[in-house]
Amino acid sequence: MFAPVYLDHNATTPIDPTVLSAMLPYLSGQFGNPSSRHEYGRAARRAVDEARSQVAAAVGAHASEVIFTAGGTEANNLFIKGAAAAYKPGVLAVSAIEHPCVLKPAEQLARQGWTLHKLPVDGDGRLLDDPYRAVLALKPKIVSVMLANNETGVVQDLAVLAAPAAQVGALVHTDAVQAFGKLPVDFRRLNAAGVRAMTVSAHKIGGPKGVAVLILDKRVELQPLLAGGGHERGLRSGTENVAAIVGFGVASQLAVSRQVAYAQRLLALRLTLEDGLRSLGAVLFSRAAERLPNTVYFAWPQIDGETLVGHLDRAGYAVASGAACSSSQPEPSHVLQAIGVAPELARGAIRVSLGEGNTAADVTGLLNALYATIDQLRHLPAMGQPSLATMH
Amino acid sequence: MAYSIKVLDHYENPRNVGSFSKEEPGVATGMVGAPACGDVMKLQIKVGRNGVIEDAKFKTYGCGSAIASSSLVTEWVKGKTIDQALDIKNTQIAEELALPPVKIHCSILAEDAIKAAIADYKKKHGEQAVTG
Amino acid sequence: MLKLPIYLDYSATTPIDPRVAEKMMPFLFEKFGNPASRSHAFGWESETAVEEAREEVARLVNADAKEIVWTSGATESNNLALKGAAQFYAGKGKHIVTVKTEHKAVLDTCRELERQGFEVSYLEVGENGLLDLDVFQAALRPDTILVSVMLVNNEIGVIQPIAEIGGICRDKGIIFHVDAAQATGKVAIDLASLKVDLMSFSAHKTYGPKGIGALYVRRKPRVRLNAQMHGGGHERGFRSGTLATHQIVGMGEAFRLARLEMDAENERIRRLRDRLLHGISDIEQVYVNGDLERRVPHNLNVSFAYVEGESLLMAIKDLAVSSGSACTSASLEPSYVLRALGREDELAHSSIRFTLGRFTTEEEVDYAIKLLHEKIGRLRDLSPLWEMVQDGIDLRTVQWAAH
Numbered sequence: 001m002f003a004p005v006y007l008d009h010n011a012t013t014p015i016d017p018t019v020l021s022a023m024l025p026y027l028s029g030q031f032g033n034p035s036s037r038h039e040y041g042r043a044a045r046r047a048v049d050e051a052r053s054q055v056a057a058a059v060g061a062h063a064s065e066v067i068f069t070a071g072g073t074e075a076n077n078l079f080i081k082g083a084a085a086a087y088k089p090g091v092l093a094v095s096a097i098e099h100p101c102v103l104k105p106a107e108q109l110a111r112q113g114w115t116l117h118k119l120p121v122d123g124d125g126r127l128l129d130d131p132y133r134a135v136l137a138l139k140p141k142i143v144s145v146m147l148a149n150n151e152t153g154v155v156q157d158l159a160v161l162a163a164p165a166a167q168v169g170a171l172v173h174t175d176a177v178q179a180f181g182k183l184p185v186d187f188r189r190l191n192a193a194g195v196r197a198m199t200v201s202a203h204k205i206g207g208p209k210g211v212a213v214l215i216l217d218k219r220v221e222l223q224p225l226l227a228g229g230g231h232e233r234g235l236r237s238g239t240e241n242v243a244a245i246v247g248f249g250v251a252s253q254l255a256v257s258r259q260v261a262y263a264q265r266l267l268a269l270r271l272t273l274e275d276g277l278r279s280l281g282a283v284l285f286s287r288a289a290e291r292l293p294n295t296v297y298f299a300w301p302q303i304d305g306e307t308l309v310g311h312l313d314r315a316g317y318a319v320a321s322g323a324a325c326s327s328s329q330p331e332p333s334h335v336l337q338a339i340g341v342a343p344e345l346a347r348g349a350i351r352v353s354l355g356e357g358n359t360a361a362d363v364t365g366l367l368n369a370l371y372a373t374i375d376q377l378r379h380l381p382a383m384g385q386p387s388l389a390t391m392h
Numbered sequence: 393m394a395y396s397i398k399v400l401d402h403y404e405n406p407r408n409v410g411s412f413s414k415e416e417p418g419v420a421t422g423m424v425g426a427p428a429c430g431d432v433m434k435l436q437i438k439v440g441r442n443g444v445i446e447d448a449k450f451k452t453y454g455c456g457s458a459i460a461s462s463s464l465v466t467e468w469v470k471g472k473t474i475d476q477a478l479d480i481k482n483t484q485i486a487e488e489l490a491l492p493p494v495k496i497h498c499s500i501l502a503e504d505a506i507k508a509a510i511a512d513y514k515k516k517h518g519e520q521a522v523t524g
Numbered sequence: 525m526l527k528l529p530i531y532l533d534y535s536a537t538t539p540i541d542p543r544v545a546e547k548m549m550p551f552l553f554e555k556f557g558n559p560a561s562r563s564h565a566f567g568w569e570s571e572t573a574v575e576e577a578r579e580e581v582a583r584l585v586n587a588d589a590k591e592i593v594w595t596s597g598a599t600e601s602n603n604l605a606l607k608g609a610a611q612f613y614a615g616k617g618k619h620i621v622t623v624k625t626e627h628k629a630v631l632d633t634c635r636e637l638e639r640q641g642f643e644v645s646y647l648e649v650g651e652n653g654l655l656d657l658d659v660f661q662a663a664l665r666p667d668t669i670l671v672s673v674m675l676v677n678n679e680i681g682v683i684q685p686i687a688e689i690g691g692i693c694r695d696k697g698i699i700f701h702v703d704a705a706q707a708t709g710k711v712a713i714d715l716a717s718l719k720v721d722l723m724s725f726s727a728h729k730t731y732g733p734k735g736i737g738a739l740y741v742r743r744k745p746r747v748r749l750n751a752q753m754h755g756g757g758h759e760r761g762f763r764s765g766t767l768a769t770h771q772i773v774g775m776g777e778a779f780r781l782a783r784l785e786m787d788a789e790n791e792r793i794r795r796l797r798d799r800l801l802h803g804i805s806d807i808e809q810v811y812v813n814g815d816l817e818r819r820v821p822h823n824l825n826v827s828f829a830y831v832e833g834e835s836l837l838m839a840i841k842d843l844a845v846s847s848g849s850a851c852t853s854a855s856l857e858p859s860y861v862l863r864a865l866g867r868e869d870e871l872a873h874s875s876i877r878f879t880l881g882r883f884t885t886e887e888e889v890d891y892a893i894k895l896l897h898e899k900i901g902r903l904r905d906l907s908p909l910w911e912m913v914q915d916g917i918d919l920r921t922v923q924w925a926a927h
Contacts, residue, residue, distance in 0.1 A: 004565055011567075012558035012766065020552055027545050027733065033537035037837065038844035039529055041536070042394075070596030070735060073755040073765035101755030101764060108754050203766065208552065210596070210735045210768030225752065227636050228599045228629025237629060238599035239537065239728065241735025244768070309563040318557075318564030395838070403838060409906055426924035427909060428869040430832055430858070434908035451908040455834035459906065508925070 004316045005362045009204075009355030010150050010178060010295060011320055015247065016206035016356070022250040023208065026243035034240050035231070044242045051249025055213055058252035059176075059200055060186035067214045067232045068245055072177045072201035073101035075214040076144075078225050078236065079173045079197045080105040083142055085223035089113035091140040093170075095127055096120055096338040097152075102144050102175055103334075118338075119145070124289035125154035125339050127161060136168050143170040147179035147198075151322065151335040151351055152286040153295025155183065159193040166194025171220055173197040177212070181205035181255035182263055182292045187215050196220050200252075202244065206356060207251030211244035266354045267293035269363050273352065276367040280374060283345060285336065294355060299348035303377045308350060311377070315369040320351040395456055396490035402460035407467050410449045412436045418446070420516060422508025425501055431458045435505035437469060437477075439513055445469045445477055450505075457495040461485050461502035474510050529844040530888045534729075534822060534881030535678050535706060536846055540774065541731040541882065547777040548733065551770035559767045560758060570769045577776025581725065581738050584779040585704075585713040590743060593762045594772060597737040598705035601724035602629040602672075604739055604763065605701045608749030609670050609722060610637050613699060617667030620644045623655055623674070623684075624864040630672050630703055651866050652815035653682040660689060670699045675707040675723075679861040679877055680814030681823025683711060690719030699747060705729055705737070709782030710790065710820040715740060721747045725779075727771070731882060732778030736771035739763075793880050794821035796889050800878060801826075803893030807900055813862055813875055824878045827862075827871040828896075830910040831903045836876060839899035843892050846877050 006014070015023075026047060032040030034048050049063075056063040069075045080102060084092065094106045096118040103118075110116035117135045120128050127145060136143075143165045148155045162172045172195045176185050180200040187198055197220060201212035216222065216235075228237040270293055274284060277298050285297040299305060305321040312319055322333040332346030341349075352366070395403070411434075412419040418439045425431040431454035438447040448466040452459045464485060469477045485491075485499035531539075540548075551573060559574045561567025575589070582589040595601045610620060622634055624646045634644045645663045649655055655673060664671075671693050673684050686702050693700035701722040704713060709730045715723065723740040727733055741747050741762065755764030801824055804810055809829040828836060833847040847859075858872035867875075878892070904910040909919060 006564075006566060008558075008561060008564065008566070011561045012556060014554070014556040015552055023552070027540055027548070028542070029539070031537060031539040032844075033533075033728075036533055036536045036844070036846060038533065038841070038846075040531060040533070040844050070600070071765045071768075073753060074596070077753050077755070077764075099755070100757070104754035104757075104764065203558075203768075208768070208770065209558075209766055210771050226599050226603050226629075227632035228602065228627065229632070230628075237632065238597045239734055241596070241733075241771075243733065244735050244771075306563070313564045318561075318566050320561065321563050403835070406906065411911065423908065424925050427873070427919065428924070430834075430869075430873050432908050432924075434911075451906055451911060453830065453907045453909045454832050456838045458832075459835060504925075 004313065004318045005358070005365065007317055007319045007352045007354060007358065007362065007366065010351065010353035012203050012209065013206050013355055014357070015208055016251060016254055018254060019207055019247045019251045023243045023247040026246050030242075034242060035229070044240070047242055047246050048240050051245045054249035055200075055252045058256045059180065059198070059215060060188040061215045065187070065215050065218060067216055067235050068240060069212050069214060069236055070210055070241065072175070072199055072212045074225065075199040075201070075212045076101045076175055077105045078214050078222065079199070079216070080109065080142065080144060082222035082225060082235075083171050083173070083197075083220060084109050084114065086221045087141050091115045091117065091135070091138045092142045093117040093119055093135045093140040094144045095146065095156075097125060097149050097335045098144065098146055099150055099175060099177070102146070106144070121338050123340055125149060125152045125286040125335070126289050127156055132161070133164070136164055136170070139168050140165070140170045142173070144173040144175065146175040147185065148176070148183065148292050149335060150178045151333055152289070152297045152339070153178070153292035154286045154289045155179065155291060158190055158195060162190065162194035171196045173199070175199045177201045177204055178292065181259060182266075182294055184259060191217055202248035202251055205251050205255040208244045208247040211241055211248045213248070262356070263293040266358070269354050269358060269360060270294060270296055272360065273363045273367065276363070277370075280367070280370055285339065285341065285349070294353050296352045298350055299345050300374060301345055301348065303348050303374060305348045305350050308348070308373060308377060311373045312366075312369055315373065317366050317369055320353070322349055322351070398489050399457055399460040399491070402463040402489070403456040406459060406463040408449050408463065409451065411451065412438055412447075412449055420509050420513030422505045422510070422512055424504045424508050425454070427453065430454060431498065431501055433458065433462045433501055433505045435462060435465065435509045437509045437513065439474060443473045445472055445474060454498065455495070457489065457491055457498040458501060460489050461491075461498045462505060464488060465502045465506055469506060474513060477506055478510060480506055526887060526891055528842045530842060530891060531844045532878045532880060532884065532888075532892065533844050533846050535681075535877065535879035537728050537734065538731045538881055539883065540733055541778060541781060543781060544732055544774050544777045548770045548774040551773050555769070557769075559769055560756065573769055574767055574772050577772045580776035580780040584708060584783045585715045585723065585740065587715040587740055588743065591740050593739045593741055593759045594767055595737045595739055595763055596735055597728070598703065598724045598726035599629040601726075601737045601739040602627070602703055603633050604749065604752050605722040605724060606630065606633045606637065606670065606672060607752055609699045609701065609747070610642055611750040612748045613669040614642075617669040618642050619665050619668040620670045620672070621647065621660070621663050621668055622672040623647045623649060625649050625653060625677055625861045626672065626674050627678055627703055627705070630674070634672070649864055652818075653677060653680050653813070653861075653865055654815055654818060655684050655689070657685060657688055657692075661692060664692070664696060664698070668696070668698050670701065672701040672703065674703040675713070676704070676710060676820050677814065677861065678706045679859055680825045680865070681706070681820045681879075682814045683818045683820065686720065687718055694719040706820070708779065709786050710822060712786075715742075727775035727778055730778050730782050733771045733774040736768060736775045738775070789882060790821045793884065796880050796884055796886060797821055797824050799886065800824055800880070800889050800892060803889070804896050807897060811871060813865060813867065822880045825875060826878075827867065827875045828900050829871055829874060830907045830913060831874045831900060833874050833876070835903060836874065836899070839903055840895055842895060847875060
């Protein structure tokens with residue numbers, strides 16, 4: 001069977017076999033509802049508690065700070081809207097390059113009387129200091145800046161950013177979904193610097209889809225998004241997704257134990273890939289910034305990204321054009337717009353995100369496929385045409 | 393709900409279950425709790441002429457911890473004078489049975505049952521009987 | 525050989541049917557793509573699976589796949605339906621009608637809507653647990669915008685008259701939401717004929733996985749909702765968030781099996797339930813809670829008078845059943861559903877919910893009957909209330925030293 005090479009690990013990752021085997025009992029005989037008081041229920045409760053401790057330990061938090069949700073989107077919505085509900089509308093600041101599941105809730109608040117500031121970034125995607133300080137002077141009540149960007153992989157120095165925000169009384173949140181597993185992530189350290197909440201998700205680290213956590217400093221009052229039953233200390237009602245939670249627990253442990261070696265190995269692959277891309281004349285985004293070890297974001301002038309991605313798919317390489325989102329939006333990525341990339345070039349953006357299974361041969365193979373394709377595409381007037389990918 | 397081994401033991405093998413006839417000499421009854429609260433304890437003591445509790449029996453409508461608490465106090469009050477029995481405190485019951493915080497009220501109820509039974513005894517027999 | 529404890533708590537959650545688990549497996553392994561990935565085969569393969577599952581969910585309830593929105597479970601579906609509709613139609617009015625015996629996911633959501641400025645009427649039910657249509661009619665006001673009534677009650681299994689309620693709501697232009705978490709696979713649901721606008725579903729009550737549910741949102745006439753989860757704009761903007769493909773595939777297969785097998789399965793389960801009821805009916809002072817006729821076949825909720833519920837659960841620990849409703853609190857509260865039926869406290873305190881299911885056997889039911897006889901007898905020997913009743917004392921005349 002033809003198995004394409006998967007190079008889209010920032011979109012989702014395969015479940016690690018160790019994780020899957022830990023989950024399997026909870027998809028068969030161990031099926032109890034953790035709220036039930038009989039042995040089936042108690043066994044499920046113990047499994048959830050253990051996973052809670054595992055996730056907590058993996059991110060440097062206490063088990064009581066872990067709130068399980070159905071995914072990163074829900075965790076981010078829960079923090080942004082839940083924290084805002086405790087206040088009268090005021091100033092809210094999020095970086096301009098946040099994932100839509102932070103940006104959209106923030107925009108929703110803006111429609112409810114909040115003043116939203118989208119914090120600008122420099123040409124490499126790093127938060128700009130002066131505009132940030134200027135917004136802090138307005139005493140924002142909520143600040144959310146992602147630890148690592150899903151498209152560019154750019155890492156922000158949250159410990160440095162959080163301190164002045166906390167000083168003006170802001171509740172600081174960071175979306176660490178892309179950072180966790182690829183970088184050391186320590187909530188205790190971030191918390192000491194003023195970060196009050198953090199989101200991490202299972203399916204980006206070899207865990208299952210359908211579960212994520214909001215790590216929440218217990219001093220923060222939060223209004224739940226989902227009412228009914230009072231699960232998760234009343235902050236998130238709904239029967240626990242036991243199998244997925246168990247999987248997340250194991251995946252988080254694996255992620256931490258592997259992180260250093262994993263990052264080193266992927267960085268070596270990334271550097272090889274970047275050398276190759278430069279020699280093929282690609283423009284690499286956020287080159288000068290500190291980035292995730294697995295993420296490369298690039299484009300060729302005058303080559304349409306969706307068309308190139310379609311060619312690569314047929315050649316057996318699964319990569320992303322822009323961010324993996326549900327909408328087939330034709331406009332270029334908001335992240336590249338924030339960086340100041342010209343729309344023509346941004347439309348060509350391709351993201352390669354490496355992961356567990358990738359090898360040096362995959363990188364060489366991709367470069368060869370690109371070499372063969374680009375030359376061909378340069379001679380095609382591809383731009384502005386509907387692409388294969390958006391037509392699915 | 394995880395119960396301690398001692399609670400389970402008293403629940404599985406409750407001591408001194410039953411009733412004395414109220415007409416029997418020296419018998420006094422304490423009934424505490426209410427069905428609406430989910431616990432009703434009936435503790436009966438049989439006091440000898442020397443003021444020593446010779447026998448005790450109970451019946452309890454309630455959770456395992458309530459049953460265990462009342463079973464335990466029937467053992468504890470036997471052989472005690474009524475004054476000594478009045479010294480039994482709910483904290484001792486809770487400690488002996490390793491009751492979790494949500495079940496402390498069961499031990500309080502058991503202490504109240506002792507007090508109620510002794511009050512009934514005093515009412516029937518007058519203060520003199522106490523020192524006997 | 526019986527495996528103990530015997531699971532008789534299918535309304536709390538069901539095991540995943542092995543056929544469902546098998547269908548899920550590839551999506552936990554090699555077919556791991558994000559269904560939102562538009563640029564490669566991994567994504568397309570997942571998206572196709574998601575859409576096939578959507579068809580299956582729609583088919584069970586005779587709806588269009590385009591009317592099915594994935595959620596993380598019935599709690600989220602109920603929250604999305606009630607908050608989404610109330611907020612969208614707030615301009616038309618502020619009044620919401622629901623029932624006191626609804627699931628907490630509906631009741632707690634209504635409480636929150638009250639804090640947001642809506643007015644909610646919580647209707648009484650009859651002692652059979654059913655909503656009286658006259659009571660319902662009388663509760664409607666010109667500014668009523670939303671009604672929420674569950675199809676099958678989770679504790680007592682009674683089936684509410686949603687066809688009639690839907691007709692009344694449609695005539696008055698009121699949005700009608702139905703929590704059907706406990707209903708799928710147990711009662712036939714035909715959304716082409718029912719005048720229901722929004723309906724919540726759960727997978728894990730119907731032999732699918734936990735962590736996945738769906739909300740039916742009617743297209744003709746079109747029902748609008750304010751989204752509650754914002755982000756990538758998944759699910760046509762109704763509900764953002766990466767779709768958990770394996771769970772969705774599991775729900776689709778679970779609902780497909782329900783559609784194919786429910787008639788035969790319900791007959792089998794009804795016979796077992798009736799066997800259980802008949803087997804315990806010679807125990808004195810046993811009361812069935814809720815209407816026995818207008819009820820799903822797998823539910824039997826009974827009160828054993830003068831026996832306290834928690835000690836009863838302890839005594840029958842070889843049976844995995846629930847007392848009151850499965851909630852997150854450590855202490856046992858008398859069920860609010862039974863209290864709404866007007867049950868006295870000592871009966872509400874002593875109720876046990878038996879819910880039978882796909883894997884329940886006759887042998888298990890017989891074991892349960894035997895155990896109940898034995899343990900009820902033992903606990904009544906321990907019960908001062910039972911003794912008083914045997915002595916002819918009317919408990920209502922007793923002055924309790926209330927604590």
